[in-house]
Structures are given as C-alpha cells and as structure tokens.
Amino acid sequence: MASATTLPRSEAANAPRPADAGILVVKEIVKQFDTPEGPLVAVDRVSLNVRPGEFLAVIGPSGCGKSTLFNIIGGLLDGYQGVVAVAGETVHGPHPAIGMVFQEESTFPWRSVIENVAFPLEIAGIAKKDRLEKAKKFIALVGLNGFEKRYPAELSGGMRQRVAIARTLASEPKILLMDEPFASLDEQTRLLLGDKVLQIQQDLQQTTLLITHNITEAVQLADRILVMTYRPGRVKRIVDIDLPRPRSSDVVSSEAFGRYVAQIWNDLREEASRGMQDEESRALHAGEPP
Amino acid sequence: MSLGVVTRARSFPLVLGLGALAAMILAVEALIRLGAINRFIVPLPSQIVMAFERVVLEEDIAERFRLTFLEALAAGAMITVVGVSLGLLLFRVNVLRRATETWVAAMASAPTVLMYPLFLVIFGRSASTIIMMGFVAGLPPVILKTIEGLAGTRRVLINVGKSFKLTGPQLFLKILFPAALPTIFVGIRLGLIFTLINVVGVEFLINFGGLGQLINDLAERYDLPGTYAAICFVILVSVCFFVLTEWIERWLRPVD
Numbered sequence: 225m226a227s228a229t230t231l232p233r234s235e236a237a238n239a240p241r242p243a244d245a246g247i248l249v250v251k252e253i254v255k256q257f258d259t260p261e262g263p264l265v266a267v268d269r270v271s272l273n274v275r276p277g278e279f280l281a282v283i284g285p286s287g288c289g290k291s292t293l294f295n296i297i298g299g300l301l302d303g304y305q306g307v308v309a310v311a312g313e314t315v316h317g318p319h320p321a322i323g324m325v326f327q328e329e330s331t332f333p334w335r336s337v338i339e340n341v342a343f344p345l346e347i348a349g350i351a352k353k354d355r356l357e358k359a360k361k362f363i364a365l366v367g368l369n370g371f372e373k374r375y376p377a378e379l380s381g382g383m384r385q386r387v388a389i390a391r392t393l394a395s396e397p398k399i400l401l402m403d404e405p406f407a408s409l410d411e412q413t414r415l416l417l418g419d420k421v422l423q424i425q426q427d428l429q430q431t432t433l434l435i436t437h438n439i440t441e442a443v444q445l446a447d448r449i450l451v452m453t454y455r456p457g458r459v460k461r462i463v464d465i466d467l468p469r470p471r472s473s474d475v476v477s478s479e480a481f482g483r484y485v486a487q488i489w490n491d492l493r494e495e496a497s498r499g500m501q502d503e504e505s506r507a508l509h510a511g512e513p514p
Numbered sequence: 515m516s517l518g519v520v521t522r523a524r525s526f527p528l529v530l531g532l533g534a535l536a537a538m539i540l541a542v543e544a545l546i547r548l549g550a551i552n553r554f555i556v557p558l559p560s561q562i563v564m565a566f567e568r569v570v571l572e573e574d575i576a577e578r579f580r581l582t583f584l585e586a587l588a589a590g591a592m593i594t595v596v597g598v599s600l601g602l603l604l605f606r607v608n609v610l611r612r613a614t615e616t617w618v619a620a621m622a623s624a625p626t627v628l629m630y631p632l633f634l635v636i637f638g639r640s641a642s643t644i645i646m647m648g649f650v651a652g653l654p655p656v657i658l659k660t661i662e663g664l665a666g667t668r669r670v671l672i673n674v675g676k677s678f679k680l681t682g683p684q685l686f687l688k689i690l691f692p693a694a695l696p697t698i699f700v701g702i703r704l705g706l707i708f709t710l711i712n713v714v715g716v717e718f719l720i721n722f723g724g725l726g727q728l729i730n731d732l733a734e735r736y737d738l739p740g741t742y743a744a745i746c747f748v749i750l751v752s753v754c755f756f757v758l759t760e761w762i763e764r765w766l767r768p769v770d
Contacts (some may be wrong), residue, residue, distance in 0.1 A: 252760045300673055328670040334692045344678050347688070361646040395678060
C-alpha cells in the first residue's frame with residue numbers, strides 16, 4: 225500500500241535538501257496587488273523547491289494565487305518580494321531555462337503546426353532546415369505525426385494544447401512550467417493528455433511544475449503535491465505521492481489513488497469553502513446600493 | 515440529383531450569386547418595360563449592355579480605367595503605409611492615442627470630399643489632388659482598425675512571446691502584427707472603399723482624369739446607358755482592388 229508523507233507548512237517550506245538541491249527554488253515569495261477595496265495579498269511567503277526530474281503539482285482553490293505564482297516563476301510578473309532561482313541563479317524576468325505552457329489556447333493561428341513548434345528555434349536563429357527537422361521530433365513526441373502542415377483551426381482543443389506543449393519543449397527548457405494546461409478540455413481528453421505528459425516527462429526526465437485546481441490530475445501526474453490555502457495563498461501542506469512509475473491513467477482506478485484524492489480534498493475542502501463564501505459575500509455587497 | 519447534393523457543390527454559391535444578379539437584371543428590365551420604373555431615369559439593362567461596346571470603342575475606356583486604377587492604387591498604397599504606421603504609433607504611445615483617437619474617428623465620418631476646393635488650390639487641377647483626396651478620405655479607418663487589431667491581440671500570445679524572450683521588434687513582427695493582420699485588412703478594405711469613392715467623385719467634380727470624368731461627360735450628354743456602363747467599370751476597379759487585397763492577405767497570413 226502506498227503511503228502519503230505530509231509535512232506541516234513551515235517544515236515543508238524550509239526542509240533542507242542538501243542531497244538533491246532544487247533546480248528551481250522559490251523562496252518566501254510575497255505578492256500584493258492594489259485593488260479598489262485596498263491592498264490584496266495574493267501570495268504570502270510561498271516557498272518551494274523542485275528537484276531535477278521531479279514532477280511537482282501546485283494545487284489550490286480558485287483565487288489562491290496559483291496563476292500569480294505561475295507568472296512570477298515564469299518572469300511575467302514583477303514587483304514581488306522573495307527570490308526565484310534556477311540552478312542557483314536568481315531569475316529576473318523570463319528565463320530560457322523555464323518553458324511555459326499556458327491555460328488559454330496559445331498556438332499561433334497563422335502558423336502551421338510545424339511552424340508553431342519551430343517558433344522558439346526560429347527565434348534562436350537556427351537554420352530553417354535544421355529547425356524543421358528538430359520540430360518534427362517534438363511533434364512526434366506529442367503524438368501529432370502527420371499533422372505538421374495543418375493549422376491550429378483544423379485541430380481539436382487537445383491537439384492544439386499538445387502543439388503548445390511541443391513548442392515549449394522545442395526550446396529545451398530545464399523546467400517545464402504548466403498553468404492548468406488541460407482546464408478547457410473534457411475529462412477523457414484530460415486523462416489521455418495526462419498519459420502523454422507522463423510519457424514525455426519520463427522520456428525526457430523533464431522537471432515539471434504543474435499549476436492546477438484538479439485533484440485527480442495532480443495525483444495522476446505528480447511526485448509531490450503542494451496544497452495552497454485560499455487568499456492569501458500560502459503553502460498549507462506538501463503531499464508525497466508514492467504511486468509507482470511509470471504511471472498512466474490506469475492509476476486512477478487504484479485504491480491508493482483514491483486515498484490520495486480523498487486526503488487532498490480533505491485539505492482543500494475548507495479552503496474551497498472559504499473561497500466560495502468570499503465570492504458570495506462580494507457578490508452580495510456588489511449588489512447593495514452605495 | 516437531390517437538392518442537398520446540389521447545394522453542397524463547390525460552385526453552387528457562385529452559380530447562385532450570378533443567378534440572383536441575372537434575375538435582378540431581368541426583373542428591372544421587366545419593370546421598366548411595364549412602366550413601373552421611368553425609363554428616362556433608369557435605362558433598360560439591355561441598353562446598358564449594348565452601350566458597353568460604344569463606351570469601350572469611343573470613350574477610350576482602357577486609358578480611363580488605367581488612370582482611375584492607378585490613382586486609387588497610389589492612394590491605397592499611401593493609406594496602407596501611413597495608416598498602419600500611424601496606427602502603430604498611436605498604439606505604442608498611449609497619451610497620443612487618447613489625445614487623438616476621437617478626432618481620427620470623427621474624421622472617418624466627415625464628408626472630406628467637400629474639401630476639394632482647398633486641395634485644388636494646393637495641388638492644382640491634377641491627379642495629385644485626386645490622389646490626396648482619396649488618401650485623406652481612406653486614412654482614418656486604416657488607423658482605427660490598426661489600433662484595434664494591435665490592441666486586440668490576445669494577452670496569452672504576447673505572454674508566449676515574452677516567455678521566449680522576444681525583443682520588442684520581434685514581438686511586433688512575429689506576434690502582434692500577424693495577430694492584428696485580419697483586423698488591419700478590414701481597415702484597408704474600408705479605407706479603399708472611401709478612397710475609391712473619393713477618387714471617382716473628385717474626378718467627376720473637377721472633370722479631370724479617368725472614369726469619374728467619363729461619367730460626368732456621359733451624364734451631361736444625357737447618355738444614360740453609357741453612364742451606367744461607365745459605372746460598371748468603376749465597380750470593376752473596386753473588384754480588382756478587393757481581389758488584390760485578398761490575395762495579399764492570403765499571402766501574408768495563409769489560414770485563419
């Protein structure tokens with residue numbers, strides 16, 4: 225029987241890992257936004273450490289600052305306190321070692337599949353013949369052989385998301401950072417794409433940080449899951465997922481999988497309820513006369 | 515052959531369009547012959563068809579067509595280059611945009627053709643006046659649609675560019691411009707409509723140049739079939755421009 229190791233927040237954040245130092249270290253990140261209602265702390269002293277080849281999922285209810293964290297790590301958001309470091313180097317702004325996959329549909333509609341995937345190689349100045357050859361390998365990796373000359377409008381949502389993943393992988397990032405990449409897909413496609421991501425992660429030993437609100441997705445894919453609190457977003461708990469690898473979507477039917485899902489839901493229930501109450505309260509007040 | 519098979523045929527829309535046009539012409543012909551439409555105001559379509567030969571052979575239509583086409587092409591090229599550049603400038607400099615966007619929008623709906631006496635004074639009774647009038651009339655939609663296209667670029671596409679560390683010019687050329695292209699072309703097509711109307715209109719008003727002057731001449735001679743035949747050539751110029759812009763757009767952005 226697989227077991228889950230859980231750590232309280234402070235321990236989890238500060239646990240020293242000298243033997244396997246993180247390739248991505250996020251330390252004491254605080255991000256505050258100014259809103260008409262006053263300052264809003266979106267992320268509060270969040271620390272995490274992703275080891276080379278590890279798959280870490282960050283999970284939390286809507287409004288817990290997951291996407292803010294994604295944008296900070298990806299270098300798209302500044303004006304925060306704390307440190308983001310890749311392989312020991314502090315990062316300011318987008319970093320070539322971090323490849324981002326976005327929640328929204330992000331393929332370029334005016335480029336064919338192969339031109340989309342070759343995009344980062346084109347920016348890197350690689351000759352056309354070489355970059356197209358290389359792009360083909362990544363298209364094959366995401367299982368889209370034969371679709372090289374198609375345009376995004378001719379593909380399904382799941383296929384387009386695979387193109388976006390292949391495009392990011394073509395830049396050969398040390399860390400793959402994904403923000404709810406399957407959020408707009410149906411459950412079956414989501415499970416099958418999860419298989420594809422697992423296979424890629426295993427083939428490339430790709431260090432991956434997944435931001436999600438989907439518990440089954442997180443348990444299916446991750447080695448560890450970092451559970452966040454609702455506003456302000458803090459690390460509530462880190463759960464080790466001790467399910468065998470190589471893994472596939474078959475794992476969802478196992479008893480251990482169900483236990484992990486139940487355990488994480490237990491952690492999230494309170495946060496999600498707070499989020500819901502908060503939203504209801506704001507909606508109520510928004511409807512009140514001044 | 516079932517109705518479904520016929521309507522799904524590739525050539526069906528073209529055949530339907532031409533058929534509808536032919537039916538409309540026949541209906542107008544019938545209404546005039548029955549006296550429902552005054553034939554001294556609207557000539558018979560069959561007379562217009564017969565007038566084509568006369569207009570082509572006697573009125574030097576090829577040269578007039580060439581003149582109007584070139585004037586419109588020059589003004590079209592100017593509204594494209596200047597309009598897209600100004601649109602980009604206003605998109606990048608927010609203060610400038612907020613200060614001028616309303617004026618540009620107001621200019622788009624202003625009857626600039628009434629300014630032709632001023633242009634006559636500046637440029638004389640020449641093709642320059644016609645081109646400049648076409649340029650002024652067609653410029654605002656290109657500016658407005660360029661701003662709209664660039665501002666409407668989805669945030670996630672810009673973020674993709676930033677995540678790949680694109681420089682400012684790379685971000686514009688590789689993402690912003692291609693993303694905005696369909697909207698920019700809407701602006702160029704709108705601009706070309708205004709340009710062509712003004713080019714032909716000013717040719718008519720100052721009695722100079724190509725098809726506009728011919729329409730003026732024929733109207734003054736009360737040659738109504740010839741006038742309508744000449745108007746058909748103006749429509750042909752318009753068709754040429756639309757085919758040209760569509761071809762350029764397909765070349766720049768193959769699939770949407």
